[in-house]
Amino acid sequence: MIDDIALTGERQAAARRLLRTPVLSARTHPRDLALVRAHSDWLVQRFRRVLGYELVVEADHARLVKAAPPQDAPPPRRASGAPLTPRAYTYLALTLAALPECAASTGTGEVADRVRAAAAEAGLAHDPEARAAERRAFAAALRHLASWGVLAEREEGALADYAAGSRPAAALDADAEAARRALAHPPHSASGPEEFLESARDPDPAADADGEVALRRLLAEQAVVYREDLPERQRGRLARHQWRAAAELGALLGCETEVRAEGVALITPDGRDEALLPGEGAEGRAALLLVRGLAGRVRPPATPARAAEVPEAVLEEELAAALPDGPGRRDLRARVLRRLCGAGLLRAPDGGGRQGWELLAAAARYGPQGARIRDNGPDRPVPAAAGTGAPSGTDESGGR
Known part of the structure; x- marks a missing residue:
């Protein structure tokens, strides 16, 4: 029995790791890759059945091919936590296009030449080595690919020196197969970017079986799913199938489910109380301090409404208390606010009907009275934390 529990725990830990980091390499995540390889058959079958995701496991890497991100998904981040700039993101795409043509033992010079050619073919005026700003953006893309295991520096710190201009070139090892698999949805013929993105994503399928899979993906990938944000058809599916979705995702990921009148959140057992918002790094710690401060002073109304102004x-006072002093304070402020919005805890002004910031219902779990809520099963009510409204099993009115 103990062995069965340990086996299940290992499988679920591997599944959670893949969901967070869908590209695992022997270079960058050797232990995680070994765990995934040990349970590859179970993981391949479960990801395909529960989420409709394909998992490819090779000797030196694993790739979970997920659905396209939602339209408001944050861009890839650098190691510092800052998002890649649009230019660096463009270089990321161009480099992925160029790498399969590069030798296994290569360098920034060869990669830059092929990226320059790929850019010209695409009608872009991008030259990785034209000036310092281009070099930095190109190097940021290379470092991002190195974090995936697609590239490896022959000498530690070489790419940082190359970006700073203190080194004319950096020797690299390239994995062409990993580069080919890095793209979840390889480019194909489309009339424009909007059509290409929509072909990889259907948030509201007409068929009920496909709709359930899309709903489980949403619950697994988003910190909080608010009912009012869903299309009407998916809102109905959530009302009918939320407990079945919770059971399926719980078996795959070892997660618990919080169900409220406002929406649903999955809580993963990663050993942190800050389950919705892991407090890692300066950005994570500041985000936790800020949301705790706001939740202690601004409480969402005791109705199914999801937000409070x-x-x-108050926002400025709590930001002053949460953010450390330093030259990067302004940038950190923007990243912290963006992180809280992405976690479904805060909503930014939109310049239209919503003029100010709003604290969303899920933030109540960080307030002084917010308690972790466990999935007690479909026949027992789920208590609502202070200020989040009535508990709900199936619909916005609170009925099951």
Whole structure:
């Protein structure tokens, strides 16, 4: 029995790791890759059945091919936590296109030449070595690919020196097969970017079986799913199938489910109380401090409404308390606010009907009265934390 529990725990830990990091390499994540390889058959079958995701496991890497991200998904981040700039993101795409043509033992010079040619073919005026800003953006893309295991520096710190201009070139090892698999949805004929993205993503399928899979993907990938944000058809599916989805995802990921009138959140057992918002790094710690401060002063209304206005003075006071002093304070402020919005805890002004910041219902779990809520099963009510409204099993009115 103990062995069965340990086996299940290992499989679920591997599944959670793949969901967070869908490209695992022997270079960058040797232990995680070994765990995935040990349970590859189970993982391949479960990901395909529960989420409709394909998992490819090779000797030196694993790739979970997920659905396209939602339209408002944050861009890839650098190691510092800052998002890649649009230019660096363009170089990321161009480099992925160029790498399969590069030798296994290569360098920034050869990769830059092939990226320059790929850019010209695409009608882009991108030259990785034309000036310092281009070099930095190109190097940021290379470092991002190195974090995936697609590239490896022959000498530690070579890419940082190359980006700073203190080194004319950096020797690299390239994995062409990993580069080919890095793209979940390889380019194909489409009339434009919008059509290409929509071909990889259907948030509201007409068929009920496909709709359930799309719903489980949403629950697995988003920190919080608010009912009012869903299309009407998916809102109905959530009302009918949320407990079945919770059971399927719980078996795959070892997660628990919080169900409220406002929506649903999955809580993963990663040993942190801050399950929705892991407090790692300066950005994570500041985000936790900020949301805790706001939740202690601004509480969402005790109705199924999902938001409460945050007075500007309160936001500024809590930001002052949460952010450390330093030259990067302004950039950190923007990243922290963006992180809380992405976690479904805060909503930014939109310049239209919503003029100010709003604290969303899920933030109540970080307040002084917020308690972790466990999935007690479909026949037992789920208590609502202070200020989040009535508990709900199936619909916005609170009925099951």
